[in-house]
Amino acid sequence: MIDSFAFSQAFSLLFSDFGPWLYVIPGLIIGLVFGAVPGLQISMAMAVFLPVTWSMDFLQAMLFLTSIFTGGAYGGGVTAILMNIPGSSSSVATAFDGHPMAHQGKHNEALGIGLGASVFGAFFGYTLLLLLIQPLAFVVLKLGPLEMVMVVIWGLTLIATLHGGAVANGLIAGLFGLILSQIGMSTTGTMRTTIGNPYLIDGISVVPAMIGIFAASELLRLRGSDYLVESSENRHISFRKLITGFVMAFKRPGALIRGSIIGALIGAVPGVGSSVANLVAYSEVRRSSKHPERFGKGEPDGLVAAESANSSSEGGSMTALLALGIPGGAATAVLLAAFSFHNLVGGPAFIRDQRDIVYSIIVGNMGQVLLLAIIGLLSLRVLGMIVRVPLSYLVPSVLALCAWGGFGITGTIAGPVTVMAFAGIGWLMRHHNYPVAATVIGLLLGRMTEGEIVRTLQISGGNPLSYLVERPIAIGLAILMISAVALPPIMRARAKRQKQQRAHASDK
Amino acid sequence: MPGRLSNLSLSHLAFLFMVAVTAVYLNWSAISASTKLYNLIVVVPVGITLIALIAGVIIKALRADTEVLQQDPAEQRAKLHTTLVDLLLLGLFAALCFGLTTVGFDIxxxxxxxxGIVIGGERRWWLPPLYAALFTLFLVEGFGSLFPFPMPLLVL
Incomplete structure (x- = not known):
């Protein structure tokens, strides 16, 4: 599986001098900051700093850009945990249990768990990539729109489990997001309504909508308190508790490994990536848990699953880039641009001819992940101080930052106005116990769902069932998804019935 | 009970009405644009399910026995005050969003x-404008310098 000669050459490339590592720490810090600020995207950070790589050699450039990627994947989780505002779409599920933990005064542990899970997930993703880059590339080539439909529907099933007390509320919120994703031009080029607004031709911009619906509703809820963490004893940043949390992540191997595997596999599918991976991993760990009722209330397993999945998906997304030359998302598209900067093209020929470089990138990223553990622990002490800022100052400051973030993404008034419109919707939804996260999931996955279904129908000539029979991976995914959704409640109901029967028998 | 329809509040009803209108309008617009299956594959089933769910929620609320909970007048006043301050802050936020490109990002x-800080309860008169000025300067010089787009400014 591993070419030992190329592997040893990779080590000498990486460790013969300090050059390749020179820009890794700045890259990780840039990623952490961009990931943590709502509205600043990881891909934006990579694009902004891409011209800087012009003066670097190829390996330095790749390690610098991937360190932004690695730092950003974790940075998005920091605001999700502390303020219930995901820094990016890949941290949506992190907020589900991370923020309740912070609200209970366990913000140190939650940040530590998130970092531990991120470090493990990213390391796992790159290890898998190192061992399986060639077979994974073969599998990725076999994935068509039908398989993607299965993956996306799997992500959508999470909607049914998110509800503010009533399943109907979760479904209405999720379907509302799905229908809003249908505004503007369809995937086949039909112009549906833009509500008279030319900015909506490409549909609603998801990230500003996510910032508005999460941030404003949460900030207005928080407004009644004095601080993010009410108790003054719990408000201090404890390095010992951060370390305890970091270690705690590794004491939950089930959630950690399951989240990492799901993240790496979904991350490898071009166009799907970490925003779906964290949702699927969260819902699967929740479904298979012995205590699903604890999820959403500060269950560390939920946080571990979400963070390990969004970090391991990074290794997965590199599969398509390195092995096939296909960017799986915006961040890997910037990496591909760095390839062309240095007159290189990713794909089978790159793996065959430049295997030592491929291994260097992978091993270098593993090293970065270990550095992330140190940089993360040190920076969390600073980032965690947000719990000491009075909410009377924090709320207007973060709201202003959200409006700026909306502009930073679109470059027009459409961004801040989208943030504002969704802020109102989010406030109203939260007021009546509708889960705003379900709307975000619908909005995130709606267009993808439509596009993949349409492509499946086109390829199958309008007969998707007969096409399904010819697609063993899609059948496998469908069986996995149906059993993952249906089996846990059936098994729980059966266990409950058996318990009642035993109690009944012992009464007699 | 004023402001309530059975045990469904008017603001809840307004939210459901907004979702229903969105679903109907988007379906009408999609069907008018093209009746091809490819165009309607998501929008129609989702729209129908949404309308059915909303109807279910309203019918359930109308059928349910209305429990008129006697709220303490002081508690009611506090709730109303919170809602009004929320709306005030949302209104201010809307003004900020529109004002960024018209008045200028800085002002x-x-x-x-x-x-926002004063609404949040800060009583010291000098600290909010000082903090707001420093925070704005930080945003313009730090955050704003990362934007690849021109950013209208009035003073800075």
Whole structure:
């Protein structure tokens, strides 16, 4: 599986001098900051700093850009945990249990768990990539729109489990997001309504909508308190508790490994990536848990699953880039641009001819992940101080930052106005116990769902069932998804019935 | 009970009405644009399910026995006050969003943060404008310098 000669050459490339590592720490810090600020995207950070790589050699450039990627994947989780505002779409599920933990005064542990899970997930993703880059590339080539439909529907099933007390509320919120994703031009080029607004031709911009619906509703809820963490004893940043949390992540191997595997596999599918991976991993760990009722209330397993999945998906997304030359998302598209900067093209020929470089990138990223553990622990002490800022100052400051973030993404008034419109919707939804996260999931996955279904129908000539029979991976995914959704409640109901029967028998 | 329809509040009803209108309008617009399956594959089933769910929620609320909970007048007043301050802050936020490109990023942000802090309960008169000015300067020089787009400014 591993070419030992190329592997040893990779080590000498990486460790013969300090050059390749020179820009890794700045890259990780840039990623952490961009990931943590709502509205600043990881891909934006990579694009902004891409011209800087012009003066670097190829390996330095790749390690610098991937360190932004690695730092950003974790940075998005920091605001999700502390303020219930995901820094990016890949941290949506992190907020589900991370923020309740912070609200209970366990913000140190939650940040530590998130970092531990991120470090493990990213390391796992790159290890898998190192061992399986060639077979994974073969599998990725076999994935068509039908398989993607299965993956996306799997992500959508999470909607049914998110509800503010009533399943109907979760479904209405999720379907509302799905229908809003249908505004503007369809995937086949039909112009549906833009509500008279030319900015909506490409549909609603998801990230500003996510910032508005999460941030404003949460900030207005928080407004009644004095601080993010009410108790003054719990408000201090404890390095010992951060370390305890970091270690705690590794004491939950089930959630950690399951989240990492799901993240790496979904991350490898071009166009799907970490925003779906964290949702699927969260819902699967929740479904298979012995205590699903604890999820959403500060269950560390939920946080571990979400963070390990969004970090391991990074290794997965590199599969398509390195092995096939296909960017799986915006961040890997910037990496591909760095390839062309240095007159290189990713794909089978790159793996065959430049295997030592491929291994260097992978091993270098593993090293970065270990550095992330140190940089993360040190920076969390600073980032965690947000719990000491009075909410009377924090709320207007973060709201202003959200409006700026909306502009930073679109470059027009459409961004801040989208943030504002969704802020109102989010406030109203939260007021009546509708889960705003379900709307975000619908909005995130709606267009993808439509596009993949349409492509499946086109390829199958309008007969998707007969096409399904010819697609063993899609059948496998469908069986996995149906059993993952249906089996846990059936098994729980059966266990409950058996318990009642035993109690009944012992009464007699 | 004023402001309530059975045990469904008017603001809840307004939310459900907004979702229903969105579903109907988007379906009408999609069907008018093209009746091809490819165009309607998501929008129609989702729209129908949404309308059915909303109807279910309303019918359930109308059928349910209305429990008129006697709320303490002081508690009611506090609730109303919270809602009004929320709406005030949302209104200010809307003004900020529109003001960024019309008034200028610097002035709109400075005013919003200043007023927002005062609404939040800060009583010291000198600290909110000082903090708002420093925060705006930080945003313009730090955050704004990363934007690849031109950013209208009035003072800075």
């Amino acid at each position: 709109a942000t400075f005013l919003f943060v200043w007023i």
